[in-house]
Amino acid sequence: MSGRxxxxxxxxxxxxxxxxxxxxxxxxxxxxxEVAGKTIEKGLVIVHTGAGKGKSTAAFxxxxxxxxxxxxxxxxxxIKGAWSTGERAVLERFGDLVAWYSMGEGFTWETQDRAxxxxxxxxxxxxxxxxxxxxxxxxxxxxxxxxxxxxxxxPLDRVLAALAARRPDLHVVITGRNAKPELIAAAxxxxxxxxxxxxxxxxxxxxxxxxx
Amino acid sequence: MSGRxxxxxxxxxxxxxxxxxxxxxxxxxxxxxEVAGKTIEKGLVIVHTGAGKGKSTAAFxxxxxxxxxxxxxxxxxxIKGAWSTGERAVLERFGDLVAWYSMGEGFTWETQDRAxxxxxxxxxxxxxxxxxxxxxxxxxxxxxxxxxxxxxxxPLDRVLAALAARRPDLHVVITGRNAKPELIAAAxxxxxxxxxxxxxxxxxxxxxxxxx
Numbered sequence: 181m182s183g184r185x186x187x188x189x190x191x192x193x194x195x196x197x198x199x200x201x202x203x204x205x206x207x208x209x210x211x212x213x214e215v216a217g218k219t220i221e222k223g224l225v226i227v228h229t230g231a232g233k234g235k236s237t238a239a240f241x242x243x244x245x246x247x248x249x250x251x252x253x254x255x256x257x258x259i260k261g262a263w264s265t266g267e268r269a270v271l272e273r274f275g276d277l278v279a280w281y282s283m284g285e286g287f288t289w290e291t292q293d294r295a296x297x298x299x300x301x302x303x304x305x306x307x308x309x310x311x312x313x314x315x316x317x318x319x320x321x322x323x324x325x326x327x328x329x330x331x332x333x334x335p336l337d338r339v340l341a342a343l344a345a346r347r348p349d350l351h352v353v354i355t356g357r358n359a360k361p362e363l364i365a366a367a368x369x370x371x372x373x374x375x376x377x378x379x380x381x382x383x384x385x386x387x388x389x390x391x392x
Numbered sequence: 393m394s395g396r397x398x399x400x401x402x403x404x405x406x407x408x409x410x411x412x413x414x415x416x417x418x419x420x421x422x423x424x425x426e427v428a429g430k431t432i433e434k435g436l437v438i439v440h441t442g443a444g445k446g447k448s449t450a451a452f453x454x455x456x457x458x459x460x461x462x463x464x465x466x467x468x469x470x471i472k473g474a475w476s477t478g479e480r481a482v483l484e485r486f487g488d489l490v491a492w493y494s495m496g497e498g499f500t501w502e503t504q505d506r507a508x509x510x511x512x513x514x515x516x517x518x519x520x521x522x523x524x525x526x527x528x529x530x531x532x533x534x535x536x537x538x539x540x541x542x543x544x545x546x547p548l549d550r551v552l553a554a555l556a557a558r559r560p561d562l563h564v565v566i567t568g569r570n571a572k573p574e575l576i577a578a579a580x581x582x583x584x585x586x587x588x589x590x591x592x593x594x595x596x597x598x599x600x601x602x603x604x
Contacts, residue, residue, distance in 0.1 A: 196506075197505075197506055197507065200506040201505065201506075215597070215598075217595065218595050218596060218597035218598070220594070220595050220596045220597060221596070221597060221599055222596055224591055224596070224599075224602060226602075227588075228446065229588075230586070232583040232584065233450075233581065233583050234440065234446055234450035234453075234583050234585070236453075237450040237453035237454055237457070238445075238446035238449040238450040238453055239453075240453035240456060240457070241446075241448075241449035241450060241451075241452035241453035241456070242449055242601070242602065244452060244453070244456055244479065244482045245449070245452070245478055245479055245482075245601055245602070245604075246478075246601035246602075247478075247482055248478025248479050248480070248481045248482040248601075249478045249600045249601045251600075251601055266457055266458075266459075266460025266461045267456065267457055267460050268460070269460045270456045270457075270459055270460040270486075273485060274482075293409075293412075293413065294408070294409055294412040294413075295409065318601055319601060351599075351601070351602060364588065364589065367589060368589070368591040368594065368596065369445065369589060369590055369591045370587075370588035370589040371444040371445050371446050371585050371586065371587060371588060372444065372585075372586040372588050373446070373583050373584075373585060373586075374442070374583065374584040374585075374586055375582075375583060376439075376441075376576065376582035376583060376584050377576065377579060377580070377581060377582040378581055379436055379580040379581045382432070382580065383429065383430050383431060383432050384430060384432045384433070384434055384436070384580065385427070385430035385431060385432060385433060386427075386430070387433055387436075388461045388463075389454070389457055389458035389460075389461045389463055389530055389531060389563065390436060390438075390454065390457070390458075390563060392457075
């Protein structure tokens with residue numbers, strides 16, 4: 181008991197609680213003003229890029245969130261392997277709220293055939309354009325489209341033109357490393373997933389439920 | 393026709409195809425060697441942090457991926473509001489593969505009462521510890537735990553000790569901005585979601601299926 185009175189401690193605690201209340205009240209005011217200032221509703225072009233994990237996984241989460249709103253979604257996979265059979269099994273439970281198109285021929289270093297990769301990307305893109313024309317689709321995921329654009333399997337201009345011409349309330353999510361600057365410029369929401377630390381470096385292998 | 397022969401074009405295309413094949417074969421060899429070098433299986437501590445979007449959404453995607461493997465998952469929400477009723481409706485379709493605990497009292501600037509926030513975080517953490525003791529749980533999401541740690545609503549030491557003492561095959565996902573350096577040090581996989589561009593800056597409001 182080094183001379184501090186219990187009353188002093190109480191005063192200190194009360195003062196701290198008051199400071200905390202004041203700080204949080206200010207934050208709430210800022211937050212409320214921000215929410216009130218946002219009035220536009222529009223379909224978003226969302227890009228998940230970067231070398232870190234979570235690009236396709238967060239897109240998958242958005243699909244489920246949209247399904248939770250009872251709205252229709254579709255996924256076109258430009259590269260096979262990014263989404264797993266487990267995920268597919270989950271989505272199949274939601275019947276006609278999810279349309280799934282796996283158009284890739286496998287990762288590009290698996291095929292080693294540029295002409296085949298270009299043909300697969302072209303087919304996938306035609307599917308994407310057909311889906312964009314559907315009047316009741318709420319969310320379209322173009323998974324690993326950035327890879328197809330990076331290797332010039334698809335003309336960027338065609339992709340940008342289709343995004344610009346789409347129904348104004350359609351949300352589109354595009355995933356993959358190395359998003360093109362022109363696509364970032366055209367997007368509304370861009371998140372870069374940065375790998376801070378990765379268990380593969382410790383020799384841990386891909387495990388069910390985490391990587392697939 | 394500026395003097396180029398069709399044969400020359402064919403030769404160029406063949407040479408390009410050969411270069412592409414060679415490059416991709418090398419990448420495949422590197423990839424195969426990397427996969428072969430990873431032999432450890434273990435439960436991961438996964439951290440999604442950063443100011444960008446997708447931290448909770450990617451955790452939600454991981455829950456669905458694990459469900460797709462037929463394994464049990466649980467979510468403890470330390471802050472109310474990060475996950476929506478739509479997401480909850482989706483997860484409820486998977487019955488006993490998902491246990492959902494919403495323990496937060498609302499965002500901290502909504503409550504303006506530190507003692508109440510501390511009590512809510514303490515209850516949520518007790519729930520997390522109870523879930524860690526379940527023998528058949530495969531994945532535990534501690535959503536927005538980083539916020540509770542940042543405001544010292546919970547002692548970091550207690551969290552780190554519980555993570556270190558958990559069943560070795562249990563995967564734990566921790567989300568929220570400003571992850572503590574000690575937590576990053578203890579984690580296996582850390583991804584920082586960086587906001588490159590955000591539609592709120594354009595006055596676009598939160599919309600169903602995207603933000604909630």
